[in-house]
Amino acid sequence: MAKPAIQSGRLFGLIGYPLSHSFSKKYFSEKFEQEGITDCRYELFPLAAIDELPALLAAYPELCGLNVTIPYKEQVIPFLGTQHSLVKAIGACNCIRISAGQLQGFNTDAIGFQRSLQEKLLPDHRQALVFGTGGAAKAVCYVLRQLNIDYQLVSRRKMYDQLSYEEVTEKLLETHTLLINTTPLGMYPNITEAPPLPYEALTSHHYLYDLVYNPEQTLFLQKGVAAGARTKNGMDMLVIQAEESWKIWNS
Numbered sequence: 001m002a003k004p005a006i007q008s009g010r011l012f013g014l015i016g017y018p019l020s021h022s023f024s025k026k027y028f029s030e031k032f033e034q035e036g037i038t039d040c041r042y043e044l045f046p047l048a049a050i051d052e053l054p055a056l057l058a059a060y061p062e063l064c065g066l067n068v069t070i071p072y073k074e075q076v077i078p079f080l081g082t083q084h085s086l087v088k089a090i091g092a093c094n095c096i097r098i099s100a101g102q103l104q105g106f107n108t109d110a111i112g113f114q115r116s117l118q119e120k121l122l123p124d125h126r127q128a129l130v131f132g133t134g135g136a137a138k139a140v141c142y143v144l145r146q147l148n149i150d151y152q153l154v155s156r157r158k159m160y161d162q163l164s165y166e167e168v169t170e171k172l173l174e175t176h177t178l179l180i181n182t183t184p185l186g187m188y189p190n191i192t193e194a195p196p197l198p199y200e201a202l203t204s205h206h207y208l209y210d211l212v213y214n215p216e217q218t219l220f221l222q223k224g225v226a227a228g229a230r231t232k233n234g235m236d237m238l239v240i241q242a243e244e245s246w247k248i249w250n251s
Contacts (some may be wrong), residue, residue, distance in 0.1 A: 009039035011062045012249065015053065015076075016069035019046045021187055021214055024067055027242055050075040057098070065249035066096040067242070070184065073109075073135025080105035090142045092135035095245045106248050109139035112241030117143065117180075117209055120230045125178040125207050129154050131195045132182035133162060136211055140182055149178065154195075170201035177203075179224075181210045186218035194219040202227035213238055 014024045028042035045056055050072050057063060068076050073092040077083070080093065081102040087093045093105035128144055128151040130137055137153065144151045153162035173179075185193045202208075208224035211234040217225070224231040 009041065009062070010064045011041055011043065011060055012065045012067075013043040013045045013060075013063065014067045014069060015045045015047050015056070016072055017046050017048055019044045019069070021184075022069070023213065023238060024069075024242065027239070028246075031246075047072070050079070053079055057101075057103075063098050065098060065245065067245055068094045068096065068135075070134065070136075074138070077105065079103055086110060086142075090138045092138045094135070094139075094241065095248055097248050097251075106245075107139060108241040108244035108248070109136060109237070110143050111244055112237040112239075113140055113211075114143045114146070115240050116232065116234070116236040118147075119236070120207060120232055121147075121178075122207070122230075124205070126150065127176040128152070128178035128180055129163075129168065129172070129176045130180045130182060131155075131165075131185075134182065137182040140180055140211075151178075152176065165196045168197050170198045173198065173201040173206070177206045179206060179208045181208075181212065181218075181220050184212065186210065186215075186220050187212045188214045191215055192219060194223065199223040199227070202229050204228035206230070208232075210234060211237065 014022055022044055025042050025044050032040050073094050076093055082104045084106045086107040087105045090107050093107055095106040095108045097104040126149055128149050130140055130151050131154050133153055133155050141151060154165060154168055155162050158164040181195055185195055202224060206229035208221055208229055208231045210218050210220050212218050213233045213235040216233060221231040
């Protein structure tokens with residue numbers, strides 16, 4: 001990991017792997033410029049393994065906060081000194097405040113997803129299919145429980161608590177009208193990918209939400225639009241969770 005010279009001011013950043021898809025550095029750099037915040041900067045820290053985190057912290061003593069993305073939202077938890085109650089409830093952390101060398105874990109994905117989802121949510125969206133089982137999916141499922149929305153996890157392999165994609169039938173889509181993609185399927189540069197579903201069963205009653213925000217309209221969302229369904233990508237969620245992270249870092 002190449003290390004630039006330490007600069008004055010506060011440093012924030014994003015850990016994950018890979019980070020070529022990340023919007024965070026652009027977002028925070030523009031925020032700092034637009035709001036005249038001259039003593040802060042935001043960098044990307046791609047870690048090939050979460051075990052590289054202690055070395056990163058030692059190399060950058062000016063680090064005050066980190067965002068956490070795929071695939072480390074769950075793997076980072078053992079490195080935390082303290083966990084906010086939401087991290088304990090969800091089992092995933094996407095925001096870290098660093099204070100006196102101590103890592104304090106938070107989850108801002110949940111509030112970001114809830115506020116974003118509810119913009120287009122209808123009263124009859126009472127049953128959901130959640131594609132993926134990672135850290136982001138855990139935050140999504142937590143929110144669905146808070147909203148009293150029944151959900152079923154879907155992944156590549158069938159397990160006792162999750163369906164396989166092959167089990168998502170047209171009949172299942174008749175009752176489960178809220179479809180949420182938490183996987184990287186369709187994320188740039190793999191824009192021709194999408195969860196393997198019987199998309200011909202989609203109707204205007206469905207709501208497709210994709211946590212992917214690059215490209216703006218994934219193949220998953222395009223198929224929803226073609227069926228007249230409600231669709232939303234993860235950009236609002238990203239902005240909300242980023243601003244919530246900023247509040248935590250400055251509290």
